[in-house]
Amino acid sequence: MQVLNDVLGYKNRKIYQDERYFKFSLDGVLLSNFISIKLTTKKIIDIGTGTGIIPLLLSLRTKVKIDAIEIQKELCELFEKTIKHNKLENNINLVNDDIKEFSKKNENLNKYDIVISNPPYFKKSKNKTIKDNARCENYLTLEELVSASKKLLKNSGSLYLVYDVSRFTEVIKLLSDNNFSIKRIRYVHDNISKEASIFLLEAIKNGKTTTKIMSPFILFEKNGIMTTTYKNIYQGKE
Numbered sequence: 621m622q623v624l625n626d627v628l629g630y631k632n633r634k635i636y637q638d639e640r641y642f643k644f645s646l647d648g649v650l651l652s653n654f655i656s657i658k659l660t661t662k663k664i665i666d667i668g669t670g671t672g673i674i675p676l677l678l679s680l681r682t683k684v685k686i687d688a689i690e691i692q693k694e695l696c697e698l699f700e701k702t703i704k705h706n707k708l709e710n711n712i713n714l715v716n717d718d719i720k721e722f723s724k725k726n727e728n729l730n731k732y733d734i735v736i737s738n739p740p741y742f743k744k745s746k747n748k749t750i751k752d753n754a755r756c757e758n759y760l761t762l763e764e765l766v767s768a769s770k771k772l773l774k775n776s777g778s779l780y781l782v783y784d785v786s787r788f789t790e791v792i793k794l795l796s797d798n799n800f801s802i803k804r805i806r807y808v809h810d811n812i813s814k815e816a817s818i819f820l821l822e823a824i825k826n827g828k829t830t831t832k833i834m835s836p837f838i839l840f841e842k843n844g845i846m847t848t849t850y851k852n853i854y855q856g857k858e
């Protein structure tokens with residue numbers, strides 16, 4: 621059943637969701653907050669947008685047109701309703717397409733300043749449900765994502781990813797092999813005593829930059845209370 625929900629504590633933003641499908645996660649919210657949008661930014665694209673949480677939150681920070689690419693028709697239909705409800709037709713351009721095909725058609729036409737993705741973290745699954753497709757590389761592998769991003773980005777453009785730490789070495793090597801330099805990394809921990817579960821990353825196409833390891837992002841205090849930083853993001857104050 622489709623329902624219209626508030627987007628956490630963010631004002632003036634609601635999102636259509638369906639319990640049959642994968643709902644937006646904390647990962648997308650953190651990635652949205654991690655992205656730096658410059659005055660010179662003209663083109664942004666979100667690969668595998670799902671129900672659209674990243675473009676939805678970015679639209680609060682910028683008027684730059686955001687292309688949102690999603691291969692699954694059912695999720696596009698949900699996000700289309702969200703776009704119309706929030707009156708964001710002039711801000712978000714939703715495209716129902718395979719990013720591999722989209723990048724081939726647009727590599728010489730649209731050079732993006734920013735490419736964003738909260739991709740599936742795990743290898744291909746035998747199951748092909750919408751929820752499995754969101755978690756597993758059934759439609760898009762990490763290698764294919766990096767290849768498509770390389771085609772779409774202009775030189776010195778930024779690729780933003782959130783990923784599971786179990787594949788950290790693989791991500792870094794693949795980006796390096798494709799002439800991306802790592803600009804920023806931020807590890808996310810449930811609490812200060814636990815190992816990082818995911819990491820946020822900004823990489824520059826054909827760039828030469830020193831890698832900055834940012835302070836860790838801690839979600840909860842040891843007593844289970846949200847940290848101030850996490851609470852501010854959750855409530856839309858950052």
